[in-house]
Amino acid sequence: MRTLTGRLRAFGAFWYDFVVGDDWRVAASVVVALAVTYGVSRTSVPAWWIMPVGVVLVLPWSLWRARRK
Amino acid sequence: MTGTGGALFAAVFLACAVEAVEAVTIVLAAGTARSWRSAGYGVVAALAALAVITAALGPALTAIPLDALRLLVGGLLLVFGLQWLRKAVLRASGHKDLHDEDAIFARQLEKARTAEAQRRGAVPDWYSFTLSFKGVLLEGLEVVFIVLTFGANDHDVPLAAVAALCAAAVVVAAGFAVKAPLAKVPENTMKFAVGVMLTSFGVFWGGEGAQAHWPGSDAALLVIVPVVAVFAIALTAVLRTQGGPGAGAAPAGAPTAALDPVEH
Numbered sequence: 325m326r327t328l329t330g331r332l333r334a335f336g337a338f339w340y341d342f343v344v345g346d347d348w349r350v351a352a353s354v355v356v357a358l359a360v361t362y363g364v365s366r367t368s369v370p371a372w373w374i375m376p377v378g379v380v381l382v383l384p385w386s387l388w389r390a391r392r393k
Numbered sequence: 394m395t396g397t398g399g400a401l402f403a404a405v406f407l408a409c410a411v412e413a414v415e416a417v418t419i420v421l422a423a424g425t426a427r428s429w430r431s432a433g434y435g436v437v438a439a440l441a442a443l444a445v446i447t448a449a450l451g452p453a454l455t456a457i458p459l460d461a462l463r464l465l466v467g468g469l470l471l472v473f474g475l476q477w478l479r480k481a482v483l484r485a486s487g488h489k490d491l492h493d494e495d496a497i498f499a500r501q502l503e504k505a506r507t508a509e510a511q512r513r514g515a516v517p518d519w520y521s522f523t524l525s526f527k528g529v530l531l532e533g534l535e536v537v538f539i540v541l542t543f544g545a546n547d548h549d550v551p552l553a554a555v556a557a558l559c560a561a562a563v564v565v566a567a568g569f570a571v572k573a574p575l576a577k578v579p580e581n582t583m584k585f586a587v588g589v590m591l592t593s594f595g596v597f598w599g600g601e602g603a604q605a606h607w608p609g610s611d612a613a614l615l616v617i618v619p620v621v622a623v624f625a626i627a628l629t630a631v632l633r634t635q636g637g638p639g640a641g642a643a644p645a646g647a648p649t650a651a652l653d654p655v656e657h
Contacts, residue, residue, distance in 0.1 A: 342534070343469065345476035354471045354595075358464065358603045365604035372605040372613075375596040379475070379621065384628060386479050391488055391632065 353382040401547050404590035405556035408539045411583050412532040413564035419528030421568060422501035428518035435525030443533040454545045464602025466542040471595025478588030478625055484581055486632035546598050589625055593618040
């Protein structure tokens with residue numbers, strides 16, 4: 325049982341590392357940016373600029389955190 | 394080939410070439426230090442596993458409605474791309490060791506030489522088998538992900554697959570011609586370019602999937618890619634001025650921390 329749990333945990337850890345990587349905040353920010361884009365697209369305001377602005381904010385933030393480590 | 398078709402081919406080719414270089418280094422180490430036959434079995438087994446994964450995921454992905462697919466895949470590509478770009482900027486600015494195939498090869502070789510020999514079934518050397526199996530499978534998973542996401546989004550999985558096969562063929566041929574790790578391939582620069590492409594396509598498709606309408610439609614990519622590239626280069630320049638272990642003069646032969654087969 326413990327071996328199975330260990331394997332499942334290792335499997336989950338592999339996929340977490342594969343998709344999310346070193347900084348979970350980046351993944352969370354992408355989800356938020358997509359949600360905001362969808363929300364704004366329901367209005368009359370153009371929504372295309374939200375994703376690029378998200379990148380402009382998230383990448384330096386993540387780099388700054390990595391540099392401080 | 395259309396404009397986006399060309400961009401798709403270039404992005405998939407570059408990404409797959411980078412992954413192939415890393416996989417070839419691992420297989421070369423397993424074959425050189427231990428057993429070429431077992432390493433070969435490992436490669437074949439990993440390719441078979443990848444084929445099964447592709448056959449299972451490919452039709453499933455193409456069955457998803459386009460908007461939902463673009464939202465899901467755009468989001469995943471953007472997360473993936475930002476992680477690549479983050480590491481590439483840290484490496485280029487001297488805040489992270491450069492990816493060095495020579496150092497990785499030497500480390501793998503040393504480990505492989507000291508590992509115990511063990512025969513299992515038809516495999517003469519289990520260590521070589523598992524080393525090359527894991528290397529090819531893990532690097533190959535990224536290739537499968539990139540081929541399927543790019544291909545499905547652009548309705549051109551065959552073109553993405555051809556780009557991946559071309560990259561793998563070129564790298565494998567070069568690797569076995571020189572019988573040494575492909576340390577001269579500008580891998581760190583290629584990783585930077587791949588990060589830019591993945592991020593750009595992620596922004597574009599993620600936005601479209603979330604119902605945003607890009608000015609100029611597909612032509613917006615022609616603006617997004619260079620803007621992301623310039624932004625990443627500017628961030629690298631800023632980080633370089635702030636110093637780091639190797640900032641300013643990034644050491645070409647700097648050792649990497651540890652072999653991570655899925656390191657972007």
